[in-house]
Each structure stands twice: as structure tokens, then as C-alpha cells.
Amino acid sequence: MPATPEVQTGLEDVVAATTRICFIDGKQGRLIYEGYDIRDLAARSTFEEVAHLLWYGRLPTSAQLAELKARFAELRTLPSALAERIDTLPISANPMDILRTAVSSLALFEPEETRPGPSSIGGAQRLVAVLPTILGQFHRRRVRRPAPEPRPELSQAAYLLYCLLDREPTELESRAMDVALVLHADHELNASTFSARVTASTLSDLYSAVTSAIGTLKGPLHGGANERVMELLDEIGSVDRAEEVVKAKLARHERIMGFGHRVYKVEDPRATILREWSRKVGESRGNLRYYELLRRVEEVVHREKGLYPNVDLYSGSVYSLIGIPHDLFTPVFAASRVLGWTAHVLEEYRDLRLIRPVAKYVGALDLPYVPIGERH
Numbered sequence: 001m002p003a004t005p006e007v008q009t010g011l012e013d014v015v016a017a018t019t020r021i022c023f024i025d026g027k028q029g030r031l032i033y034e035g036y037d038i039r040d041l042a043a044r045s046t047f048e049e050v051a052h053l054l055w056y057g058r059l060p061t062s063a064q065l066a067e068l069k070a071r072f073a074e075l076r077t078l079p080s081a082l083a084e085r086i087d088t089l090p091i092s093a094n095p096m097d098i099l100r101t102a103v104s105s106l107a108l109f110e111p112e113e114t115r116p117g118p119s120s121i122g123g124a125q126r127l128v129a130v131l132p133t134i135l136g137q138f139h140r141r142r143v144r145r146p147a148p149e150p151r152p153e154l155s156q157a158a159y160l161l162y163c164l165l166d167r168e169p170t171e172l173e174s175r176a177m178d179v180a181l182v183l184h185a186d187h188e189l190n191a192s193t194f195s196a197r198v199t200a201s202t203l204s205d206l207y208s209a210v211t212s213a214i215g216t217l218k219g220p221l222h223g224g225a226n227e228r229v230m231e232l233l234d235e236i237g238s239v240d241r242a243e244e245v246v247k248a249k250l251a252r253h254e255r256i257m258g259f260g261h262r263v264y265k266v267e268d269p270r271a272t273i274l275r276e277w278s279r280k281v282g283e284s285r286g287n288l289r290y291y292e293l294l295r296r297v298e299e300v301v302h303r304e305k306g307l308y309p310n311v312d313l314y315s316g317s318v319y320s321l322i323g324i325p326h327d328l329f330t331p332v333f334a335a336s337r338v339l340g341w342t343a344h345v346l347e348e349y350r351d352l353r354l355i356r357p358v359a360k361y362v363g364a365l366d367l368p369y370v371p372i373g374e375r376h
């Protein structure tokens with residue numbers, strides 16, 4: 001058999017694309033979007049500004065920002081046939097499955113947006129604008145509340161909260177969500193973005209690429225980790241039990257969700273920022289329970305395994321304090337990452353080459369074919 005190069009399991013360290021969108025310095029713990037440090041963007045910009053940055057490669061002027069905000073507001077309404085379809089889906093469904101199904105179905109109503117190519121920017125804006133509406137349409141039915149209105153005066157962060165909570169978010173809540181959306185918007189060739197790029201590289205359409213990405217984000221080793229962190233906190237219950245519970249899990253070789261990262265060898269800078277927001281939102285609620293539990297879990301995991309927190313460790317505590325149900329944490333991640341997925345798909349269309357790696361064959365060769373009647 002011809003020799004094949006060694007397999008890089010999990011494609012670890014394989015450079016599979018060039019990108020101008022996002023750079024991760026895993027040794028220094030730095031994350032850069034289009035040249036800007038995530039710490040500056042989280043402190044000073046908004047999700048809308050970052051959307052302009054990732055799609056067009058530069059921060060917007062005031063006029064461009066106003067135009068983009070107006071565009072988002074315009075694009076929030078679902079086709080009524082899709083809203084009706086969502087209303088027939090089982091309320092017991094996993095919201096990530098609803099999101100995947102709804103985005104896939106949306107393409108049926110918007111064929112003009114699904115053409116692959118640079119014109120997909122219209123579809124990209126549509127998807128970012130509409131994901132909160134899909135989540136609101138589904139979740140509000142579960143809690144017997146009316147479907148959301150487009151609310152053009154709200155930022156994307158405030159609109160997402162309004163869709164999920166059916167109330168006006170406070171300024172602190174909106175700002176916390178805006179920061180979370182900025183932090184989650186992109187992360188280079190993470191698994192879901194890679195799957196979006198693979199789909200786009202076949203010259204398939206944007207909505208198909210985003211549907212692939214939603215399915216990929218759902219897994220607990222990726223976006224699903226934030227929901228599992230809250231399950232861990234529920235299991236631990238109180239700070240004095242953290243050490244015992246975490247050590248027992250590690251002894252059983254279980255993974256502690258919210259820790260470890262393929263690229264970061266130090267603390268994920270997004271975790272540093274979200275830790276502060278967990279404390280801030282906790283203080284505003286007079287409830288530092290999650291923050292204190294997470295700090296203790298961090299100490300134990302670092303001491304026992306040398307692992308650092310990733311973005312998923314603190315995000316759930318912020319969302320939970322705001323009142324978002326746990327099974328919507330990964331969909332909230334998707335409502336932000338859809339921006340990165342679409343930016344990467346547009347980049348893929350600009351510089352397209354079919355993504356098609358090879359596998360090392362480890363099966364048999366030259367087996368004689370046995371007719372069905374002679375097999376046992």
C-alpha cells in the first residue's frame with residue numbers, strides 16, 4: 001500500500017485556511033478580530049460594530065453603523081409560514097435542533113438569499129438579525145407568552161434578551177449580553193466554523209453552511225459546554241463541596257466542562273472578561289453564589305490538572321443570573337457565532353478551493369468477493 005503521511009488526529013495544528021478575520025495567540029492568550037484586540041472590542045465596541053468589522057474588514061463610521069442597525073431591525077421578522085411551522089414543532093425539543101431546523105427551513109422561503117457568492121452578505125445580515133426571533137418564537141410558546149415583536153429601537157443584544165425574557169432588559173443586562181456576543185462572535189477555525197467553511201467550499205449556499213455549523217456547535221465539547229457547566233454547579237451545590245465533586249470526576253477521568261482548549265495554553269482571554277461580568281452581574285443581583293462556586297472549581301481544576309478556564313466557564317453564570325433558561329445557552333452562543341460563520345463563508349467564497357482532506361486507510365485489501373449465498 002502506498003505510504004500516507006502521519007495522521008493529525010483531530011486535525012490538531014493543521015493549517016487548513018488563510019484568514020484575515022481572526023487570530024488566536026494560544027501562548028500569549030490573545031484573541032484578535034481583524035487586527036483589534038478582543039479586550040478593546042469587549043470594553044469599547046458593540047456587537048453591531050463587530051459585525052461590520054468582520055464582514056467588511058473595518059470598524060464602521062457612525063453613518064455605516066446606523067445603516068447596519070436599521071438593516072438588522074428590518075430583517076428581524078420571520079416569514080409567517082415559518083413562524084407557523086416553528087409553532088408546530090414539539091416544545092420538548094432541544095432548542096439547538098429547533099434553530100437548525102428553522103435556519104434550514106428559512107432557506108426555502110428566501111431562495112434569492114441562498115445563492116453562494118459575495119452577494120451572500122444579504123443572507124448573512126438576515127441570519128444574524130433573525131436568529132433571536134427564531135429562539136423567541138420557540139421559547140415564548142414554551143412559556144405561554146406571545147411571539148416577539150421586531151422592536152427596531154433595540155440593539156441586537158437587547159433584542160435577543162427581549163425575545164428570550166419577554167421583558168425590557170436593564171442597561172447592565174444589555175451591556176453584559178453585548179459583551180458576550182462580541183466575545184463569542186468568532187474564533188478562527190473552531191469546529192463549527194470549519195464545518196461552515198467545508199460546506200461553503202463545495203459552492204453550497206450560506207444557509208446550508210450555517211445549518212451545518214449549528215449542528216456542529218451543539219456538541220458538549222464545543223458550544224454545548226456552557227450548559228454542562230451549570231449542571232456541574234447544580235451538582236456541586238455549595239462551595240465546600242466543590243473540591244470533593246471535582247476530584248471525584250477527575251478520578252473517574254471525566255472532563256470538567258468549561259476547562260481546557262485546543263489552542264490556548266494559558267487562560268482564554270474571553271474567560272478573563274466573562275469572569276468579571278459574572279461578578280458584576282452577580283453583585284447587581286446580590287447573588288455571588290455562581291461566581292464563588294466557579295472560582296473554587298477553577299482553583300481545584302488548575303491545581304489538579306493544570307487546566308485553565310475557557311469561554312464556556314463563566315458565560316452560563318451570566319446568562320443564568322439574567323434569567324435565561326439553561327437550554328438556551330448554546331443557542332445564545334449560536335446567535336453570536338452566526339456572525340463569524342457568515343464572515344468565514346464569505347471569505348471562503350472569495351478564495352474558494354474545495355476542502356477535501358485524505359484519510360489514512362487502515363482496513364483490509366484484496367478480499368475475495370463471496371457470493372451472498374455462501375456467506376456465514
Ligand code: CMC
Binds near residue numbers: 190
Ligand atoms: N477536564 C478534564 N481533563 C481534560 C479537560 C477537561 N475539561 N480538557 C482536557 N483534558 C485532558 C484530557 O483528558 C487529556 O488528558 P490525558 O492526556 O491524560 O488523556 C488532555 O487533557 C488533553 O485532552 P484532549 O482531549 O486531547 O485535548 P483537546 O485539545 O482535544 O480538547 C477540548 C480540547 C476543549 C475538547 C477539551 O479541553 C475539553 O473536552 N474540554 C471540556 C469541554 C469544553 O469546555 N469545551 C469548550 C471549548 S471552548 C469553546 C468552544 O469551542 O465552544
